[in-house]
Amino acid sequence: MKTDTEDDFRSFVTSRWPRMVRTAYLLTGHHQDAEDLVQTALVKAYTRWSRVRESQDPDAYVWRIMINTNIDRLRRLRLREWLTHFLPDTAGPDSTDQLAERGVVLAALRQLPPRQRATVVLRYLEDRSESEVAALLGTHVGTVRSQTAKALARLRRELPAMTAAGQP
Known part of the structure; x- marks a missing residue:
């Protein structure tokens, strides 16, 4: 170069x-x-x-x-070794409750299929528009909407159950 x-x-x-x-x-x-x-x-x-x-x-x-x-x-991921349940490291001071809440959200995100996870992360955590997400994923805006709706429905179902069960 x-x-x-x-x-x-x-x-x-x-x-x-x-x-x-x-x-x-x-x-x-x-x-x-x-x-x-x-x-x-x-x-x-x-x-x-x-x-x-x-x-x-x-x-x-x-x-x-x-x-x-x-x-x-x-x-390609076939077998994954999980040594411990973890709370993510943080750059700033977080309370234990915030760390636990973040851990539950991350665990719920890991349960989503890759396409749904990508749409949720890009739409809500990266704050991108539906058209931007569609362009990034190489799909249509309608597909982004349906994948996001399915992902949010699944998160709404699983997050309360995970919180009640004391996960992550």
Whole structure:
């Protein structure tokens, strides 16, 4: 890669890294998996950087790579070792109740199928419009609406039961 192109890619990565890791964490539920997912997506973007840079929306291009990479990762996932039930690390001071609540929400998100999880994360946690989510997922707005409705219905059913059972 030429120096100016590489500098452009570095500035892209530097400015988007925190948000991408946060989104990846919400998609995967684990910090290590999130960082791996973002790194894999950025490697793919790097190899196609000239095409990414020339696209109408480079952010959407890279986010779509990340979402598709996560879906591929989940398809290949056969056996997963879970050592402990965990509460996520936080950057700031959180009360135990907030950590427990966050843990329940993350556990409920992990129960959703990958497409539904992606629509909920992108719509409500990334605050993207239905048309943006449809473009990122390569689908129609109606599909985003139906996937989101199904996911929210499932979360409404499962969150109270998980809270009552004392999960995560």
